[in-house]
Amino acid sequence: MSQSTKLPLYITLATFVLAFVLCAAQYPAMASTRVVANLLTDNAFLGITAVGMTFVILSGGIDLSVGSVIAFTGVFLAVILRDTSIHPLVAFALVLLITTGFGAAMGGIIHYLEMPPFIVTLAGMFLMRGLAYVLSTESVPITHEFYDWLQSLYWKAPGGGRFRLTGALMLLTYVAAMIVLHRTRFGQNVYAIGGSAQTAQLMGVPRARTTIGIYAVSGGLAGLAGIVYTLYTSAGYSLATVGVELDAIAAVVIGGTLLSGGSGFVAGTFFGILIMGLIQTYIVFDGTLSSWWTKIVIGGLLFAFIMLQKGLGWATTARIRLLTASDARS
Amino acid sequence: MAMPEPVLHARGISKFFPGAIALDDVELALYPGEVHALLGENGAGKSTLIKCVTGAYSRDGGTIALSGAEIDPRDPLDSQSLGIGTVYQEVNLLENLTVAENLFLGRQPMRWGMVDHRRMKREARDILRDYGLDIDPGRLLSSYSIAIQQIVAIARAVELSGKVLILDEPTASLDHDEVQLLFSVIERLKGRGLAIVFITHFLDQVFAISDRATILRNGRVVGTRRLADVSQTEIVTLMLGRQLEAATHHRAHSEPGELLLSLKGFGKRGSIEPFDMEIREGEVVGLAGLLGSGRSETANVVFGVVAADQGTAELRGRGLRITNPREAIRNRFALCPEDRKTDGIVGDLSVRENIILSLQARQGWHRPIPRAKAEEIAQHYVKALDIRLASLDMPIRLLSGGNQQKALLARWLATEPELLILDEPTRGIDVGAHAEIIALIEDLREKGMALIVASSEMEELVAYSSRIVVLRDRRQVGELTGHEISTKSIVEAIAAEDAA
């Protein structure tokens, strides 16, 4: 990819570095492995969700159902581990199958019935939240020795930071997503559809398969995020993770991906997540700031990045106009 | 030319649409290494024929043979894999991907199950060198001009097909130099033994590059000619089905009235160089020039579509500033834009609503035009301009091109403009409507309206213009008046700059 498309990514990266340096300057304790480790652990489920959202947004779509899918996954796991003797790994496989299938079904409806993703995934959001309610309206604790074992896995870094399994899982997801997006035909097709679905189809991109695949990835990753979330909270609750889809979308946009699709990087999303996590950490460190400042600051960042992309867009068109004019004359 | 086996032979192709026969027993034979022009008026069946050959439409009769074997492509992708590639006027590539990714989408070189970007770039560079392009294939497609994008599209189509290349109006949005670049690519491909179908409205280009031409009229083949053996006039006569009227000489007009608009040093950086222009009542000022010469830009800057950033304007001797179309309309200007579909009609609104739209916009939202009055206005213009429609309530997008254009004219005439600007008023409409619109222009001029008409049809301009402004490279390069006006003098004025 060329320099101009990478610019938003660099700006996101620079924003993160600058913000981290500023935070560390004010509270030197923030520059510890402990804070970094917590940043990864606390945001693991959101980070994984945002990967799926990046696929969807790159293709020009949107997935509002992910928050509900996470809650459903949590409740499903909690209930199944409470009421049956299935091994958690089997339950994990089962729930991933369900959520991936659910995503694929939404993709199928979007493609075959030609309905806007916004509305289809909205219905999906209601459906999954509703199914979670049906399973249980109360918070169901998860007690299983396998869970205890998973939670006990961590690498203690010098300085006291505990890098847990979930954080590693998130990093792994990002690496895998990068490979899929940039090194496979499916990934290229995602960008192609995001550029123009119609043109992509004319160029031979299998639109049905790709659209279904994209939403399946988003659903499956939301399921994985749900598993991570149960490891984080040791419970399943149908009212949990309300509004996570918004956070995921915000992270993707702050990460420099165009909401209209076709341009962006999953690496940007990663730094988007870190920036959002950093804001929360800062508010905790500060102690006097209230939690709502998170929303306001994230909203402000969203605005800044949207305006930035708009500005870059204008700059590019102006440059092309100049180029074309000079081409014509040469 | 010794005729070997045709590489593509379509015979007896027929296609019916409800209420119309689009193609009737059409034959098209293409030989390797030839450029074959497909000519005809709008609606003659060129696009339909191409769509039947490439499988975009299912044909109602006939056979297609490729290298002697009968084929029946399901869709354009299928026909491409069989050997027939198509490139359209609007580049069907993805601007958000790099040049290399566009060339290789769907058939990327793989290495250990992953896309090998380095090899892809290298191969893309090699392929494009064959087309005379030495560009960085790792950059986004959108960072290159339309002409280069067009060539990339051709490269992709040829790489994927390899026997027949169909170019559907590839030069429509290119300027002179870009057309030459494209032609050099076509020559190379011809040398490689491809059969190339070339569809265009520009007859000069047909004669410059093509070996043979098949001419269609009303869904039938009216002739296939070797271009070395025929004259332009003969081709045009075949296309129109009648002798071309000797409308190319300049007819006397009634005396123009008083000065309406005077522009001095008027222009917009990056769009049109400053120019002076005066226009009187009862006068048609024609804007001539090649595509991209600044005709539309001139029209747009006068109407405030893009605000002028230099120069002054005076309307009947009083200073005037126009920064947007609303102010222009308030001063009784009107503009029929070049691209009817995207800039003109509001497709889903009814014909009636489209006709009263500008009048309503000028009156303001708080003074709605009553339904009965709207009906009356629309009815009046439907009759006056002979707009053919089933009902005033039907969405305008269902009208044919010519009737849409007339409805747009009605929209502007309803505002009773003093200055009417027409940008390519006769593009893409059938012959009948064509003549009617020219008659209307002359009629309005005689009634004392001031008109500015931008057109690529020089004969047309010669016929109705009182004066002709010639443009080149977004600059005015000459003005012709009275008996100076002729197609020859326009061409000379355009070409004069070449010598300089």
Added chain:
Amino acid sequence: MMKSTLKRVMPQIIILALVLAANFLVFRGFFHVEFQHGRLFGNLIDVLNRGAPTALLATGMTLVIATRGIDLSVGAVMAIAGAVAASAVVGGAHWTLAVLLALAAGAACGLWNGVLVAIFRIQPIVATLVLMVAGRGIGQLLTEGAILTFNDPGLIRLGAGTIAAVPTPIWIWIAVACVVGLVIRRSALGLLIEAVGINQTSSRLAGINARVLLIAVYLVSGLCAALAGVIVAADIKGADANNAGLWMELDAILAVVIGGNSLLGGRFSITASLLGALIIQGVNSLILLSGMPVEFNLVIKALIIIAILVIQSPRVRHSLYLLRASTGPVLRERPKPAPRTPQEEGQS
């Protein structure tokens, strides 16, 4: 005119009738309206009353969607408006002033969205996302994160009171819908908004001030949201910036979509959107009355939405059209084959 409107909203009327009939089937007293303590009581009244916020939002949302836009921020604006009104009365202001301040806040939010969309030309879904994310935080900032309760009788009346025995919210949404509807249809605004929604470039060239129109529709949407926010706050006698209007934007968009308005802009019907809002509320009531476990609420709602959307999906409509076409003459309604070029035949 009247007849064509009726034809347009017929599907919505039928669906609403079906939903209400289903309500009646599960609860025979559904249509029973009682007069007690100077106020009308009954399930039907409840549907109208509870549907007020959605109906208000849907009114503004219809206009926004008609311009090919969307306003995701209405839920957050409700929270802000509720917080503004509550802090004002708690601070000692008269309730009318509080309402005016809330409306001003809504107008400011609408203006912000409108400017982003119309002047900076940011995609509406993106532009309004900013306020959707930040707005709730602003609301919480005003109420300092707590539920700000009040007991100003004037303000409370807007949510829980009655006028002529009918709950005030019903009056408010009907009045707003009538005013907006009349202004839109009695002036040329409706036509101009539709033109902008269908083809903005053409509209601009035809002399329509698209910018002002766009800003205006977002402004109206903000005002409607503010009013809905005030009603919700008045109803619970407190401003809960955390939960007020949560996910209401989705209900409002659904109401518009169920009303048969295309998300791609153009032709619109406020009446149909209002019927859509009532359908949603009717479904809520149905689930409640049927005695089904509350847990099933969302599932059933989701299934009904999917069913309605599938019926309205372009692909399904097209197949239905083809089905009808194969059984009877279809070409009757099409224009005569006046000089239409084959290309255009192919496209249309």
